[in-house]
Amino acid sequence: xxxxxxxxxxxxxxxxxxxxxxxxxxxxxxxxxxxxxxxxxxxxxxxxxxxxxxxxxxxxxxxxxxxxxxxxxxxxxxxxxxxxxxxxxxxxxxxxxxxxxxxxxxxxxxxxxxxxxxxxxxxxxxxxxxxxxxxxxxxxxxxxxxxxxxxxxxxxxxxxxxxxxxxxxxxxxxxxxxxxxxxxxxxxxxxxxxxxxxxxxxxxxxxxxxxxxxxxxxxxxxxxxxxxxxxxxxxxxxxxxxxxxxxxxxxxxxxxxxxxxxxxxxxxxxxxxxxxxxxxxxxxxxxxxxxxxxxxxxxxxxxxxxxxxxxxxxxxxxx
Amino acid sequence: xxxxxxxxxxxxxxxxxxxxxxxxxxxxxxxxxxxxxxxxxxxxxxxxxxxxxxxxxxxxxxxxxxxxxxxxxxxxxxxxxxxxxxxxxxxxxxxxxxxxxxxxxxxxxxxxxxxxxxxxxxxxxxxxxxxxxxxxxxxxxxxxxxxxxxxxxxxxxxxxxxxxxxxxxxxxxxxxxxxxxxxxxxxxxxxxxxxxxxxxxxxxxxxxxxxxxxxxxxxxxxxxxxxxxxxxxxxxxxxxxxxxxxxxxxxxxxxxxxxxxxxxxxxxxxxxxxxxxxxxxxxxxxxxxxxxxxxxxxxxxxxxxxxxxxxxxxxxxxxxxxxxxxxxxxxxxxxxxxxxxxxxxxxxxxxxxxxxxxxxxxxxxxxxxxxxxxxxxxxxxxxxxxxxxxxxxxxxxxxxxxxxxxxxxxxxxxxxxxxxxxxxxxxxxxxxxxxxxxxxxxxxxxxxxxxxxxxxxxxxxxxxxxxxxxxxxxxxxxxxxxxxxxxxxxxxxxxxxxxxxxx
Numbered sequence: 001x002x003x004x005x006x007x008x009x010x011x012x013x014x015x016x017x018x019x020x021x022x023x024x025x026x027x028x029x030x031x032x033x034x035x036x037x038x039x040x041x042x043x044x045x046x047x048x049x050x051x052x053x054x055x056x057x058x059x060x061x062x063x064x065x066x067x068x069x070x071x072x073x074x075x076x077x078x079x080x081x082x083x084x085x086x087x088x089x090x091x092x093x094x095x096x097x098x099x100x101x102x103x104x105x106x107x108x109x110x111x112x113x114x115x116x117x118x119x120x121x122x123x124x125x126x127x128x129x130x131x132x133x134x135x136x137x138x139x140x141x142x143x144x145x146x147x148x149x150x151x152x153x154x155x156x157x158x159x160x161x162x163x164x165x166x167x168x169x170x171x172x173x174x175x176x177x178x179x180x181x182x183x184x185x186x187x188x189x190x191x192x193x194x195x196x197x198x199x200x201x202x203x204x205x206x207x208x209x210x211x212x213x214x215x216x217x218x219x220x221x222x223x224x225x226x227x228x229x230x231x232x233x234x235x236x237x238x239x240x241x242x243x244x245x246x247x248x249x250x251x252x253x254x255x256x257x258x259x260x261x262x263x264x265x266x267x268x269x270x271x272x273x274x275x276x277x278x279x280x281x282x283x284x285x286x287x288x289x290x291x292x293x294x295x296x297x298x299x300x301x302x303x304x305x306x307x308x309x310x311x312x313x314x315x316x317x318x319x
Numbered sequence: 320x321x322x323x324x325x326x327x328x329x330x331x332x333x334x335x336x337x338x339x340x341x342x343x344x345x346x347x348x349x350x351x352x353x354x355x356x357x358x359x360x361x362x363x364x365x366x367x368x369x370x371x372x373x374x375x376x377x378x379x380x381x382x383x384x385x386x387x388x389x390x391x392x393x394x395x396x397x398x399x400x401x402x403x404x405x406x407x408x409x410x411x412x413x414x415x416x417x418x419x420x421x422x423x424x425x426x427x428x429x430x431x432x433x434x435x436x437x438x439x440x441x442x443x444x445x446x447x448x449x450x451x452x453x454x455x456x457x458x459x460x461x462x463x464x465x466x467x468x469x470x471x472x473x474x475x476x477x478x479x480x481x482x483x484x485x486x487x488x489x490x491x492x493x494x495x496x497x498x499x500x501x502x503x504x505x506x507x508x509x510x511x512x513x514x515x516x517x518x519x520x521x522x523x524x525x526x527x528x529x530x531x532x533x534x535x536x537x538x539x540x541x542x543x544x545x546x547x548x549x550x551x552x553x554x555x556x557x558x559x560x561x562x563x564x565x566x567x568x569x570x571x572x573x574x575x576x577x578x579x580x581x582x583x584x585x586x587x588x589x590x591x592x593x594x595x596x597x598x599x600x601x602x603x604x605x606x607x608x609x610x611x612x613x614x615x616x617x618x619x620x621x622x623x624x625x626x627x628x629x630x631x632x633x634x635x636x637x638x639x640x641x642x643x644x645x646x647x648x649x650x651x652x653x654x655x656x657x658x659x660x661x662x663x664x665x666x667x668x669x670x671x672x673x674x675x676x677x678x679x680x681x682x683x684x685x686x687x688x689x690x691x692x693x694x695x696x697x698x699x700x701x702x703x704x705x706x707x708x709x710x711x712x713x714x715x716x717x718x719x720x721x722x723x724x725x726x727x728x729x730x731x732x733x734x735x736x737x738x739x740x741x742x743x744x745x746x747x748x749x750x751x752x753x754x755x756x757x758x759x760x761x762x763x764x765x766x767x768x769x770x771x772x773x774x775x776x777x778x779x780x781x782x783x784x785x786x787x788x789x790x791x792x793x794x795x796x797x798x799x800x801x802x803x804x805x806x807x808x809x810x811x812x813x814x815x816x817x818x819x820x821x822x
């Protein structure tokens with residue numbers, strides 16, 4: 001009787017191991033999105049998760065842990081069991097929050113798995129404004145400081161930081177008016193409530209093409225693939241590089257071999273033509289980088305953004 | 320117009336497209352009826368399924384989910400007194416009250432017919448006047464948002480049932496609760512007491528589930544041995560009668576018009592629409608005291624409004640490429656993934672695609688009517704035939720699950736439980752809970768837009784210089800002070816005539 005039950009238990013255990021053997025270390029993956037369903041972070045996550053699931057042969061459940069400007073989700077991610085079965089998407093705002101919030105999630109609590117791509121900021125002005133070029137805009141802002149009304153995120157959000165970097169790099173001041181997200185910001189730009197906005201290119205591309213707004217410059221090292229006719233700030237003689245980015249991370253302490261499997265699979269998915277076709281059509285810039293390079297890119301952003309936050313008086317949790 | 324007829328014809332001939340729309344409707348009915356699962360969440364979860372579909376089919380599927388889930392929010396509101404979505408928050412009041420009188424079937428029919436009516440009217444407004452309305456909606460900037468919410472709060476203050484003082488108190492409490500969390504303008508945490516959880520603020524869904532659903536279940540538990548009156552025991556007849564239905568037409572028209580227009584204003588949302596529609600009906604009713612006791616008007620107004628919002632929300636999306644709310648944001652995501660960028664360019668260059676989207680919404684409305692009318696009404700109502708104890712336990716479980724699923728957060732479950740206790744206490748003390756819920760929803764919108772207006776214009780007079788906000792503010796004061804002035808004037812006239820009498 002006892003022998004029988006032991007045998008049964010063994011068989012069950014065997015079956016359980018066997019069921020996991022043909023898959024990514026041990027079963028399904030939970031993918032944490034730290035923003036509500038429907039946003040850019042959510043859409044890109046679901047897109048990657050779908051293909052990563054095929055690649056690894058396990059189910060991936062995408063879960064939204066929104067709230068506290070993305071902090072709730074990062075906390076969920078950082079406190080998860082570091083076995084590689086809980087991963088998620090990281091954005092620029094989480095790097096910023098390290099220094100601007102109480103009880104933040106620090107970068108060293110996370111393991112970087114791969115880079116997804118940059119989402120460079122841009123300076124866009126409303127159609128009714130007199131600014132035809134970046135020079136016009138900069139001149140006007142210097143002539144009458146804090147007069148130009150710019151639409152952006154609340155302090156700490158990516159497009160607020162883009163506006164701050166614009167101010168500090170060029171030594172000017174604008175009136176940074178916060179909106180809760182890109183959509184309301186673009187609406188305000190179209191309606192003429194704000195004169196300019198520092199949201200990324202895809203958000204304003206259609207309106208630029210239609211002549212309702214003018215994108216004056218892209219805040220990136222190279223031009224945006226969706227708008228090859230719009231010069232960068234650099235090309236126009238202004239040293240401004242700013243914007244959001246996306247990377248895939250997990251909690252710190254994931255075993256090296258497991259992290260390597262995830263990292264390789266992610267880079268493979270992000271490099272596939274099928275994925276790129278979909279992501280590019282939706283306006284997302286893809287730049288697949290492995291763990292080490294991705295970490296370097298994020299550290300670079302971290303170095304760039306800290307002095308800007310300090311200058312803007314946003315740092316409550318100094319280094 | 321001919322493009323629209325073509326699209327309708329093409330889709331009608333395409334059994335696969337029709338099947339997808341039907342599947343979307345069934346999915347939406349189930350998800351929408353579950354408390355806490357919002358339309359946005361239903362769409363986001365189903366998004367990966369659309370990757371393999373053609374763009375037109377994807378829209379058939381997604382709009383099927385969209386429309387039916389908005390309607391289905393009324394199901395748990397009426398039968399279980401749990402508002403599953405912010406748009407169903409008002410339906411709870413008269414819907415559940417009517418169900419409790421043993422007329423659940425009628426309440427469900429009113430909700431379905433009002434929803435379909437609102438859907439169709441919203442659709443007609445979308446198809447015929449989208450560019451005009453969109454241009455008008457763009458005139459809504461921060462001062463106008465602030466004014467429209469102020470107007471909404473004025474109506475709610477007037478429309479809260481019972482004691483006005485208690486209603487105002489509950490509303491003030493709601494405004495206060497809405498302040499918790501990160502401030503939308505400066506990103507500074509407020510009333511978080513140093514905790515990480517409160518930084519995310521108090522979400523309206525766990526709160527509403529608590530003050531309506533859990534509080535109601537607690538009341539029902541209290542009365543189980545005696546009367547079991549808190550929950551509807553039977554569904555009663557389904558059809559309220561043609562004359563009774565027709566009598567609600569003006570309400571449905573007003574509700575739909577408010578819904579379609581508020582839906583078209585980016586970021587206003589169905590919660591604002593139902594608040595306005597309900598409060599307006601109560602304001603103009605000859606028997607305002609009957610609201611909340613189970614009058615059809617109290618179901619028809621919000622249900623026509625929130626479903627008309629669907630067509631309204633598509634207006635800025637199709638003509639301007641702006642998502643009016645989180646639901647249309649997902650829809651834009653679907654289009655982007657298929658390589659289509661909605662906006663003025665697409666609207667002008669691809670009328671046949673625009674027509675396909677319009678046709679898809681019409682199919683979604685029709686299928687929702689068919690599925691809900693044939694199987695839904697009877698099926699959903701069967702829930703009520705469960706033994707009382709099992710039903711109550713189930714309701715409590717649904718409440719807790721619903722609170723959890725909003726943000727996958729156990730903290731929201733505690734919020735719901737605490738709100739349940741508070742809601743129970745409030746109803747024992749005769750304090751209405753609806754103003755509290757509206758305070759939580761409207762307060763943050765008012766604050767954000769008011770402060771932003773002052774950041775941009777640096778002067779309060781801006782509210783009086785802009786025609787839309789001036790009009791709204793004048794009407795608000797008329798609503799608030801009208802009854803007082805009327806009373807004062809009448810007593811003055813009376814006193815005057817008394818004084819004139821010879822002694």
